[in-house]
Amino acid sequence: MNEELDSQLSAMFDDELAPGECELLARRLSRDEQLKARWGRYAVVGAAIRSERGVRLNAPLAGLVSAVILAEPALAAAHGARRTGVRWWQPVAAAAVAAGVAAVSVLWLRAQAPLAGAPLSAHLTTPTATVPSAAVVPAAAAGVPDSYVVPRAPAVRAMAVPSIELANYVVAHSVFSSPVTRRNLLSAFMTGESGTAAEEPRDDAQGNVQ
Amino acid sequence: MSADASDLSLVRRVQRGDKGAFDALVLKYQHKLVKLVMRYVRNPAEAEDIAQEAFIKAYRALPQFRGDSAFYTWLYRIAINTAKNAVVSRDRSPVEYDLDRNNEDSYDMQGRMKDSETPEGLVLTDEIRSTVNAAIDALPEDLRTAIVLRELEGLSYEEIAAAMACPVGTVRSRIFRAREAIDRRLREVFEGGLGRAEELG
Numbered sequence: 274m275n276e277e278l279d280s281q282l283s284a285m286f287d288d289e290l291a292p293g294e295c296e297l298l299a300r301r302l303s304r305d306e307q308l309k310a311r312w313g314r315y316a317v318v319g320a321a322i323r324s325e326r327g328v329r330l331n332a333p334l335a336g337l338v339s340a341v342i343l344a345e346p347a348l349a350a351a352h353g354a355r356r357t358g359v360r361w362w363q364p365v366a367a368a369a370v371a372a373g374v375a376a377v378s379v380l381w382l383r384a385q386a387p388l389a390g391a392p393l394s395a396h397l398t399t400p401t402a403t404v405p406s407a408a409v410v411p412a413a414a415a416g417v418p419d420s421y422v423v424p425r426a427p428a429v430r431a432m433a434v435p436s437i438e439l440a441n442y443v444v445a446h447s448v449f450s451s452p453v454t455r456r457n458l459l460s461a462f463m464t465g466e467s468g469t470a471a472e473e474p475r476d477d478a479q480g481n482v483q
Numbered sequence: 484m485s486a487d488a489s490d491l492s493l494v495r496r497v498q499r500g501d502k503g504a505f506d507a508l509v510l511k512y513q514h515k516l517v518k519l520v521m522r523y524v525r526n527p528a529e530a531e532d533i534a535q536e537a538f539i540k541a542y543r544a545l546p547q548f549r550g551d552s553a554f555y556t557w558l559y560r561i562a563i564n565t566a567k568n569a570v571v572s573r574d575r576s577p578v579e580y581d582l583d584r585n586n587e588d589s590y591d592m593q594g595r596m597k598d599s600e601t602p603e604g605l606v607l608t609d610e611i612r613s614t615v616n617a618a619i620d621a622l623p624e625d626l627r628t629a630i631v632l633r634e635l636e637g638l639s640y641e642e643i644a645a646a647m648a649c650p651v652g653t654v655r656s657r658i659f660r661a662r663e664a665i666d667r668r669l670r671e672v673f674e675g676g677l678g679r680a681e682e683l684g
Contacts, residue, residue: 286489295492320515334538
């Protein structure tokens, strides 16, 4: 047996070893039966010097305790299982938060969305009215009734971008919600989306808005 | 150097699921705990049972131990409470009269006694004590003083260093050498001694 190791063991027994060394030696002590036996004899020596009663080498008490503990689950596993039991509410809370955020987002987007009819056309026509696009000029020159040519892409983008972001958000956070909540949310979202699409004035092939 | 670092390192290992580390704590404190419990119960066998129960309770409660106090202080409280409860429940429980004292098989006093109470156990304890005392007497003066100040007086290495006017490292070395000498003597005497005890039994 390494003398330095035994010297460390003696110091550790007296709580006189540096914490870092204690960590290493504790690891070895818990596995090395020879070292553990020496550790036990140090305790016997101390007890004998103090004239304690019933001092024995290989006292059965340690063996009895060890046998009982061996039959029990390790503390880390038992403690982990208990912690898992306490956390049952966490997915529910996460789902509630995700659903709440999604609902607020839907309400906020609805509040931002234009009302049916006039406001939408006003919204869409405003840019073209102030800054005539190239398409407006030939139409006016041809003597056709005033019309406003609305570029297709910006109009689609104005409605689609929030929807895509919202859809992405809902899908990305769907792991936190229950299937029923998720389905309700998505169906509510889709209903709102199709309703908005229905209210949207139809463009003709040239994108003229009446 | 933080006090109780060695116990704490073992406790942390147990808390992480290393049961072997708890054996080391039991080996270190079993004698102290039995001695402590003996203040409440006179019967050594009962004291050992209570100490065993206290260790098992401590193991089960170890996830709640945060290290705010020293491990032994915490264990001490568990042992005291266990001993008090045992005394109360023993006083409440009726005395057993159903033993058939005529039947030698059912009333085996020898079997009911713990090793420490049996004549062989007491002889073994006395032999250990006398062997240790003889080994201490045979030690050089500086080793003997160091081990006695540590084990009997409970002084820290720093206090022993101050008392013996030497560095702390020297104290550590002297205590280790003293323990090794006593341990060697114990093994010489008792390596066949346990077998001899069985012969006596």
